[in-house]
Amino acid sequence: MLSLEDFKTSLTLPSPVEPFFPKWKGAEKVSLFVKRDDAIHPIMSGNKWRKLSNALPPSLPKAIVSFGGGFSNHLHALGFICFKLGIPFTAIIRGDYSATPSPMIKDLIQWQTHIEYVDRITYKKRSDSAYLNELKLQFPDAIIIPEGGSQAQALQGIKDLVDEIEVDFDFIVAPVASGATLAGIINALNKRNRTTATDFRSLHKVIGIGVLKGEGYLEGLVQKFLPISKHQTSWHIDHNYHFGGYAKAPNELQTFCNDFNDNMEFKIEPVYSGKAFWAVKDMLAKGKFEDRSRIVVLHTGGLQGAR
C-alpha cells in the first residue's frame, strides 16, 4: 500500500508541453502545442487524475463510492488509485456487464473493486439527494464522488495543469463532456488575467469541443461549475464535432485517429482527444484562427477507453 505522496511520485508531473507539426492545411500558419496529460501515467487517465488530485483529503477516506459507464475513464482511474492506496472502492456501473465485462471492468475486478451494476433508471438518480442519502446509509464510512469526478474540488486540479503551461498561447482547446475540465481552465485563466491585466481584456480564448450532442446543455454545465468573475475569460463550445453523440465514432473519425497515431509522436482515441484534434484540423482548414496564433490542445488522456 502506498501513501498519496508516494503514489504521486509515480506520475509524470508537470506533464510536458510539446510543439507538434501535423501536415494539415493551414497548420503552417500557426504554432501548435499539445499539453500531454496523456503522459501523466500509463494507466490512470490524465484528465481524471487532475480532477481527483485535490479531491482526496490528506487523511485518506475509509472508503469511496462513485459512478460511471462500462468504459469509464473515471472509474478506471479511481479504481487504480484506490487499489494502490488500499482504499475500499465501490463502483456503481450503468448497465449489467456481469456476463461480458469490458476491459475497463476486468481491470476493476483485478483491483478488487466492489462492483454494483444498476439499471438505467437507478443510474439516472446518481445526483438526487434522496438516492445519495440512501447510499450514505449503505456506505457510512465512504465519501461519494460524482460521475466523472466532476465536482467543485476538480477545478483546482485542472488549474494546476493550466499553471504548468509555460509557453505563451492565444487559444486553448479541450474536449467537453461534463464541463468540469473546461470550467477549470476558464477559472484558472480568469485568475491569471486578474493578476496580469490592468485594463482587463481576455488574453486567452478557450474553445471547448463538445464530444456529445449538447448545444446549450453543455454551456449550462460549464456555467454551473464556474465561480462568478469580473474577469471572465472568453470561451465558447463548438458543437460541430460530436460525430453523432457520446462515444459515436464513424469510420472517418476512426481513420483520422489511425492515421494520426501512425504519424505522430503521441496517440489519440475517438471518444475525446480524437474529436478535439479533428476539430483543430478542421478549424485550421476553414481559416478560423488568425495567422501566427499560438494554440495549445489539451490532450486529456483516456487511451484505455479505446480498448
Ligand SMILES: *Cc1c(COP(=O)(O)O)cnc(C)c1O
Ligand atoms: C472525462 C474525460 C473528458 C471530459 O472531461 P469533462 O470534465 O467531463 O468535460 C475528456 N477527456 C478524457 C480523456 C476524459 O476521460
